[in-house]
Amino acid sequence: MHSMARNLDVALLRTFVAVADHASMTAAGNVLHLTQSAVSQQIARLEDLSGALFIRERKTLRLTPNGERFLGKARRLIVLNDELWADMAQEPINGLVRLGAPYDLVGTWLPPILKTFSQAHPQVEIKLVCLASPELLTAVDNGALDLALVEEPVGKSHGKSHGECLAVDRLVWVGAKGGTAHLKTPLPVSMVAETCAFRPVVLQALGEVELPWRTMFESGSIDATHATIRADLAVTAWLASTVPTDLGILPFGERLPELPSFAINLYQTKGQIPRAVSELLQQIRHSVSSPLIADQAIA
Numbered sequence: 001m002h003s004m005a006r007n008l009d010v011a012l013l014r015t016f017v018a019v020a021d022h023a024s025m026t027a028a029g030n031v032l033h034l035t036q037s038a039v040s041q042q043i044a045r046l047e048d049l050s051g052a053l054f055i056r057e058r059k060t061l062r063l064t065p066n067g068e069r070f071l072g073k074a075r076r077l078i079v080l081n082d083e084l085w086a087d088m089a090q091e092p093i094n095g096l097v098r099l100g101a102p103y104d105l106v107g108t109w110l111p112p113i114l115k116t117f118s119q120a121h122p123q124v125e126i127k128l129v130c131l132a133s134p135e136l137l138t139a140v141d142n143g144a145l146d147l148a149l150v151e152e153p154v155g156k157s158h159g160k161s162h163g164e165c166l167a168v169d170r171l172v173w174v175g176a177k178g179g180t181a182h183l184k185t186p187l188p189v190s191m192v193a194e195t196c197a198f199r200p201v202v203l204q205a206l207g208e209v210e211l212p213w214r215t216m217f218e219s220g221s222i223d224a225t226h227a228t229i230r231a232d233l234a235v236t237a238w239l240a241s242t243v244p245t246d247l248g249i250l251p252f253g254e255r256l257p258e259l260p261s262f263a264i265n266l267y268q269t270k271g272q273i274p275r276a277v278s279e280l281l282q283q284i285r286h287s288v289s290s291p292l293i294a295d296q297a298i299a
Contacts, residue, residue: 094123095276100148103222133197163265173250179232186212188234
């Protein structure tokens, strides 16, 4: 025979947590807008169910070992209760979010973020725009985008506006596994586009070591660049966390100059943003702080 389900009164748990936090029934009553007598009665009801929770010491209360164990679980149950109420009270989020990202982040960072967000908010329409980082900054400034992930040298700011740094990643040389393109002179370099944020840094690094180079392929397509590198026709520079598994990271050293790290910054349009945009903003922050993406960025 199944035992009868029993339900805890969350109001009793709130009172218990308030008393534990203030070590006083009177102070807890002031916070909860209850009389000291009402607080005392609620604690007595809870102790009838759970056993002694407090030790009375003069004018203060101290948790018993049982109370200390009970406190953490009570806090978690209150949080879950409040989250459920908030979910039930809110109307479904809808609307359009215009999100921009560089080509390399679209295939690596964004899929888990967009999948989680679309499952939680199926009525929100996401318009994804792929551009080079400088073009994304212009689009955010002009109000053409609500949010944009932008790759910038660490410490660099865009005019008077500052992006929110989500991660810092290494800019690395990338070539075909076992390839020889990096040994050729002049060095064949393939960039996704002339406006690529990495291009000025890469060319400056090559100039500082006086290594001759030539542009092998520029099309604005990350897939075309990938194919060029995989065929060992050229090398490129990408963030370490975005390098496909079928390509290899080339070491800095005798021939290839060291490249600086880049920040992945989050920019948002000026002024008040709609709720759908705010929710995606929070999802991006949460996802990027997760171990999966954080590990990618520092790998």
